[in-house]
Each structure stands twice: as structure tokens, then as C-alpha cells.
Amino acid sequence: MADPALFEFLHTEMVAELWAHHSDPGPGVSAGPRGEEARAAAGKKMSLCVLEGMGFRVGQALGERLPQETLAFREELDILKFLCKDLWVAVFQKQMDSLRTNHQGTYVLQDNSFPLLIRMASGLQYLEEAPKFLAFTCGLLRGALCILGIKSLVTASVASLPTCKFQVVIQKT
Amino acid sequence: MAVCVAVIAKENYPLYIRSIPTENELKFHYMVHTSLDVVDEKISAMGKALVDQRELYLGLLYPTEDYKVYGYVTNSKVKFVMVVDSSNTALRDNEIRSMFRKLHNSYTDVMCNPFYNPGDHIQSRAPAAPLMAVSVRRAFDSMVTSMMIQVC
Numbered sequence: 001m002a003d004p005a006l007f008e009f010l011h012t013e014m015v016a017e018l019w020a021h022h023s024d025p026g027p028g029v030s031a032g033p034r035g036e037e038a039r040a041a042a043g044k045k046m047s048l049c050v051l052e053g054m055g056f057r058v059g060q061a062l063g064e065r066l067p068q069e070t071l072a073f074r075e076e077l078d079i080l081k082f083l084c085k086d087l088w089v090a091v092f093q094k095q096m097d098s099l100r101t102n103h104q105g106t107y108v109l110q111d112n113s114f115p116l117l118i119r120m121a122s123g124l125q126y127l128e129e130a131p132k133f134l135a136f137t138c139g140l141l142r143g144a145l146c147i148l149g150i151k152s153l154v155t156a157s158v159a160s161l162p163t164c165k166f167q168v169v170i171q172k173t
Numbered sequence: 174m175a176v177c178v179a180v181i182a183k184e185n186y187p188l189y190i191r192s193i194p195t196e197n198e199l200k201f202h203y204m205v206h207t208s209l210d211v212v213d214e215k216i217s218a219m220g221k222a223l224v225d226q227r228e229l230y231l232g233l234l235y236p237t238e239d240y241k242v243y244g245y246v247t248n249s250k251v252k253f254v255m256v257v258d259s260s261n262t263a264l265r266d267n268e269i270r271s272m273f274r275k276l277h278n279s280y281t282d283v284m285c286n287p288f289y290n291p292g293d294h295i296q297s298r299a300p301a302a303p304l305m306a307v308s309v310r311r312a313f314d315s316m317v318t319s320m321m322i323q324v325c
Contacts, residue, residue: 063249065285066282071228072229072246147249147291149249
């Protein structure tokens with residue numbers, strides 16, 4: 001991770017490239033006047049899924065490589081702390097700003113100046129565009145958790161740029 | 174030098190298992206399979222212990238008259254099992270530890286290979302394939318070969 005700007009540029013291009021194709025999601029979506037909106041919505045969903053999937057595979061590889069020298073994790077909270085500290089530092093060169101939990105399998109990770117959003121705006125401008133820049137990171141968290149043995153569902157929300165919250169819900173099987 | 178090296182996934186199926194000499198393979202497979210019970214025991218014992226330090230290296234799992242079996246578990250609950258000839262008394266604990274560390278590094282490299290799907294068997298493709306660089310899986314194979322004993 002020599003230069004953080006390299007990953008930021010790559011990520012921006014990835015999102016732009018996947019979004020450019022969202023107007024043709026492929027067959028299986030209804031045609032007609034309502035079809036236009038349905039197609040656009042389905043395309044957006046596909047792109048978000050693809051981004052999240054990419055983040056997932058990267059998260060799996062990082063989840064294998066980063067804890068290599070550390071000792072075995074004792075419990076779930078240790079794994080979440082590892083995500084907030086080591087994983088975030090490795091990818092974004094800073095730690096997560098806050099970690100909250102309800103002790104019943106839900107964790108909220110808050111980053112007050114998320115590096116992938118900080119270049120965009122400060123405040124409420126571009127709020128609708130923000131979610132697609134968070135999909136990859138959601139997948140990253142989900143992949144790392146999966147490889148460390150926790151099945152989870154990760155969603156992100158933005159109230160105002162560049163602060164964003166990642167909500168991790170542990171799936172109990 | 175090891176006579177058998179096995180990498181076992183979280184769900185307890187083998188991702189990679191290789192033994193030398195190749196004729197009595199089943200015996201080593203069975204030994205690795207039985208050692209999984211000991212590994213699980215050690216992991217749950219570690220969980221209950223109040224010691225802060227939780228090591229990845231599990232140490233000697235069980236000795237038989239001909240062989241000694243060592244174990245190592247990663248943070249992703251992937252287990253490495255190594256069977257070593259008992260007659261080789263010169264092999265010290267830190268040598269086994271360093272062999273496991275090399276194995277862990279190679280396994281991490283395989284995980285980072287974009288053509289490897291987590292959960293697949295670790296096997297390199299036929300050499301006929303037009304690959305420019307040495308595949309990571311073949312590197313894993315050759316790393317394991319370097320750890321194994323030369324039995325002629």
C-alpha cells in the first residue's frame with residue numbers, strides 16, 4: 001500500500017465503469033413504458049452486487065493475509081476490533097473512528113472522514129451518489145468476516161459526507 | 174523433513190494432502206483424519222483457558238511408534254497437519270514452527286491468487302497450459318516438496 005491515492009483512483013474508475021453499463025442490465029426485465037425505470041433499477045442493483053462481490057473476494061484474501069502474524073482471536077469482538085484497526089489501517093491508512101454494539105450481534109462502525117468520500121464533498125451534496133462508492137467497502141468487510149468464520153450482512157448509510165456508518169449484522173445459523 | 178503434509182479447510186475436508194512415499198497413502202490419510210479430533214480438542218481447550226496468549230502453533234498432536242504428528246491452525250480455522258518420521262530426532266520444535274510458517278505464507282499466497290476460489294482443492298494446472306508466470310499453486314506444491322523427505 002505505497003500510495004493511498006492509487007487505490008482511490010482505481011476504485012473511482014471501477015465504480016464509473018460499472019455504472020456506465022447500468023442502462024442495459026440484460027434480458028429478463030419487462031419492456032414497455034414502465035420497463036425503462038425497471039431496467040434502470042435492475043441495472044443499478046446488478047452493478048451494486050458486482051461491486052460488493054469484488055469487495056467480498058478482496059476481503060477474503062485480506063482476511064487471510066493480515067492476521068497472519070497475530071495470535072488467534074478469542075471472540076467476536078476481537079475480530080471486529082481487528083477490522084476497525086488493522087484492516088482499516090491497511091486499506092485506508094487510518095483507523096475506524098467508532099465501534100458500537102448492542103451485544104446482540106449488531107455492530108455499527110462509524111468513519112467520520114471516509115477516504116473514498118472525502119474527495120467528493122462535505123455536507124449534503126452528492127448524497128444520492130454516495131451509496132455506490134460504499135458497495136465495495138461493504139463487500140470488503142463481509143469477505144473479511146466470512147473468512148474469519150462470521151457470516152454477516154453489511155450495509156452502509158451516509159447521513160452527510162464524508163461521515164458514513166457501516167452496520168454489521170451477524171447471521172446466527 | 175515431513176513425510177506427509179495436509180491442509181484442511183474449516184469444514185474439515187482436505188484442501189491439499191500429499192505424502193511420500195506414495196504407496197501407503199491411505200495410512201497417512203487415515204492418520205491425518207484421526208489427528209483432526211485432537212486438533213478440535215486443542216482448539217476448544219484453548220478457548221476455555223484464561224491465558225491471554227492464543228498461539229496458532231498447536232505442537233505435537235500425538236506420537237505413534239513410527240511417526241509424530243504436528244498441528245497448526247490459522248485465524249481462518251484452516252488446519253495444517255504435518256506427519257514427521259520419528260527416527261528423525263534431530264528435528265527441533267522451532268524447525269517445525271518455521272516449516273508451518275512457510276506453509277502458512279504459501280497458503281496465504283494461494284488465497285490471494287485471483288484464479289483460486291476459496292474452498293477449492295489446491296492443485297496446479299497441467300504444464301501444457303500457456304502460462305507466462307509460475308502459477309502460485311505450483312509454487313505451493315514445490316514449497317511442500319522442499320519440506321518433504323527424499324525417500325528413494
